[in-house]
Amino acid sequence: MKYHIWTVGCQMNVADSAKLGAGLERLGFEAVADAGSADVVVLNTCAVRQGAEDRAVSKLGRLKKLKARRPEMTVALMGCMVGQRTADLQKRFPYVDVFARPQHFDDILLALGSDPAQLGGEFWPETVSEPQGQLAYVPVIEGCDKFCTYCIVPLRRGRERSRPRDEVVHEVAALVRRGVREVTLLGQTVEAYGHDLDGRPDLSDLMGAIHSLPGLERIRFLTSYPPDMTDRILEGIAQLDKVCEWFSLPVQSGDDAVLSAMRRGYTVAQFRDRIAKVRSLMPQAGITTDIIVGFPGETDAQFASTYRLLEELRFDKVHVAMYSPRPGTFAWRKLEDAVPEDVKKERLRAVEHLQERIAGEINRGLFGTTQPVLVEGRGERDGRLFGRTRSGKLVHFEGTAAAGAVIEVRISHTSPWSLSGEVAVPAPAT
Ligand code: SF4
Numbered sequence: 001m002k003y004h005i006w007t008v009g010c011q012m013n014v015a016d017s018a019k020l021g022a023g024l025e026r027l028g029f030e031a032v033a034d035a036g037s038a039d040v041v042v043l044n045t046c047a048v049r050q051g052a053e054d055r056a057v058s059k060l061g062r063l064k065k066l067k068a069r070r071p072e073m074t075v076a077l078m079g080c081m082v083g084q085r086t087a088d089l090q091k092r093f094p095y096v097d098v099f100a101r102p103q104h105f106d107d108i109l110l111a112l113g114s115d116p117a118q119l120g121g122e123f124w125p126e127t128v129s130e131p132q133g134q135l136a137y138v139p140v141i142e143g144c145d146k147f148c149t150y151c152i153v154p155l156r157r158g159r160e161r162s163r164p165r166d167e168v169v170h171e172v173a174a175l176v177r178r179g180v181r182e183v184t185l186l187g188q189t190v191e192a193y194g195h196d197l198d199g200r201p202d203l204s205d206l207m208g209a210i211h212s213l214p215g216l217e218r219i220r221f222l223t224s225y226p227p228d229m230t231d232r233i234l235e236g237i238a239q240l241d242k243v244c245e246w247f248s249l250p251v252q253s254g255d256d257a258v259l260s261a262m263r264r265g266y267t268v269a270q271f272r273d274r275i276a277k278v279r280s281l282m283p284q285a286g287i288t289t290d291i292i293v294g295f296p297g298e299t300d301a302q303f304a305s306t307y308r309l310l311e312e313l314r315f316d317k318v319h320v321a322m323y324s325p326r327p328g329t330f331a332w333r334k335l336e337d338a339v340p341e342d343v344k345k346e347r348l349r350a351v352e353h354l355q356e357r358i359a360g361e362i363n364r365g366l367f368g369t370t371q372p373v374l375v376e377g378r379g380e381r382d383g384r385l386f387g388r389t390r391s392g393k394l395v396h397f398e399g400t401a402a403a404g405a406v407i408e409v410r411i412s413h414t415s416p417w418s419l420s421g422e423v424a425v426p427a428p429a430t
Helices: 011-026 050-069 087-092 105-111 153-157 165-177 203-211 231-238 256-262 268-281 300-313 330-334 341-364
Strands: 002-007 040-045 074-079 098-100 135-139 182-186 218-222 246-248 286-293 317-322 370-378 385-388 394-398 406-414 419-423
Touching: 002 011, 011 040, 011 074, 011 105, 011 135, 011 182, 040 050, 050 074, 074 105, 098 105, 135 165, 165 182, 165 203, 182 203, 203 218, 203 231, 231 268, 256 300, 268 300, 286 300, 286 341, 300 341, 317 341, 341 406, 370 394, 394 406
Parallel strands: 002 040, 040 074, 074 098, 135 182, 182 218, 246 286, 286 317, 394 419
Antiparallel strands: 370 385, 370 406, 385 394, 406 419
16 A cells, blocks of 8 residues: 655654654555555645645645545545544535544554554654654644644644653654764743653753764754743753754744733843843854734834844844735634735835845854854755754855765855855865
């Protein structure tokens, strides 16, 4: 039997698809790149923005034709498009055989007549995906308890649930034995890790436990949630050499009233304080953030506050999105999507232009420096090696090195989006 998984959305979805694939393979299924030749096709979807949902719907349109030709094929719709109630989805997509909420892998296995019990229970602790290179994602806490007013995630992924520390260590160790050199620990609010476990270990305790694994070179983590990012966690990870100085810390708005309408749970001053703490402990840290422009009621003055905050805090990267109401959320039910589309676009472009300038300036500051880069592979188009610095910068460079090696690269060209250079030649001994 052959399977094909199509994935859209965040790193958590990528990890979920890898886990499902690993489980199917343990049950004897074989992966194929083409949905047309698969016996089971899984669409792992995202509903965080309308655009992602539109892509899944267009994919479903193509699958409908395939299913008409091959009715014996099983079509599964998984991920954040699937909520508790599926009656609407069943009506829209009657040719889909099974609807599975995020990580509800068992629903798919049962539809295929397989026994999930063979795979070890919740989170399938014994099922480790085959790595696709030197980097791997490892979910450590699932769900979200924060209920930001615009966000569908808690309604789809449920409440926060941490994986036991030993289980995470076991999975990371298994990945390292298969050649992985860098793991990214995942959670929607990753610093919430452990609050629901006996002894309440926190993220720095978990990192401490995997830090000693021989062969593991680097540890990253995302996504951060400012109020959960405690001094204890930051001070703990600053002591761990393998934890990279790279943070994904969404601010969403630079205006307190908008943050309050979003129910983000912090003020601009509190967010600033977290950035200051990170930079005091790790001055070289790379920090990325997320911004939503055009949130219901966002005035020109409130957007200007966001713009000024970005100028002040100077992030390495900004992911900016126009607000789009997600059915089922508080904002969709109660707040009018009143900011006109052209104003949203204008604000989006303003952020993009500002960020291009800031990222260009930050990256120019790295010209002439030597950076340790973990080699991920060779670019198909230009044949150059590529990898990332500890602070998350993409670097292309000439030379010879094995994937997974950490190479010192001298930076000789910069742009707002990436760096390039060549392998640094060590100075002769005198
Ligand atoms: S913290 Fe807010 S934006 Fe992030 S997943 Fe949870 S509810 Fe969504």
